[in-house]
Amino acid sequence: MLQVQQAAYRVEAKMIGCEELPPLKDTKDSIKQSGETFLGFFAGEELAGFLAFKRTGDFIRICRLAVSPSHFRRGVASALLKKVLQEDGVKEWGVTTGKANLPAIRCYEKHGFVRVAERLTPEGIVLIYLRKQLTKSEKKG
Template sequence: MTIQTLSLQNNKELIQILSTQQAAYQVEAELIQAYNIPTLNETIESIRNCKETFIGIYEKEQLAGFLSYIQDPNQITICRLAVHPSFFRQGIASRLLNRVLNIAGITRWKVTTGKGNIPAIRCYEKHGFQLVEEIMTKEGIPIVRMLKKVDKK
């Protein structure tokens, strides 16, 4: 399983992104008891038109997991991290996170996740993220913002 950049112009990859996202975020919805997570209502077109960079890991022909992010000069905002439930607890999320944590020149990474998504929070903490605030989304979902900073070498 290798990490590769996913193309938002490739319909097959878009369908796999959407399918993996829906399966993963359905699990999160159950964990946090909030079924109105915006990513559950996305379409192929809304993903195709987003400004995020997507990286993914395939197991044979199936997209096992992906991470999307927006990169500024020295900061990355992680927008989505989704692992298909068939591939939970196999290190997929950690491998994807490690890839973006090792992009040259980046000194800050930001992410948000559901406050009740303890597995995700623990994963981010394991990679050096710290909780910076708890907020409520416009949909009424409690989320946490997490941040990781490193000094320039």
């Protein structure tokens, strides 16, 4: 999992022009201790990507979404997002990504996320915060 994360976030770091992305500093131990729930997507026996989230009541914050560069543009991120969007009892999801990470933003927007805020980090990264709320037509039952 760490290898997939490192490879994916190196691509994002290059894309947004900042080599100091916090996920690039993660270790196996820091990931294990994150308290996040992980969903994996496998191509055969290979981990092609994963999504990690934290849930608080009816809200899910997507903490990381990483796809191996060898599996880019093959629907891995969409499949993972679809899975987390099906979590029972959830009414709202939030995620943050680099403003210059246009492929990620397009993917989130395709799944109903909308941009709600942006901020500048101490590392000089402009982040976009996106949110999705469950619509009446999506409600189960």
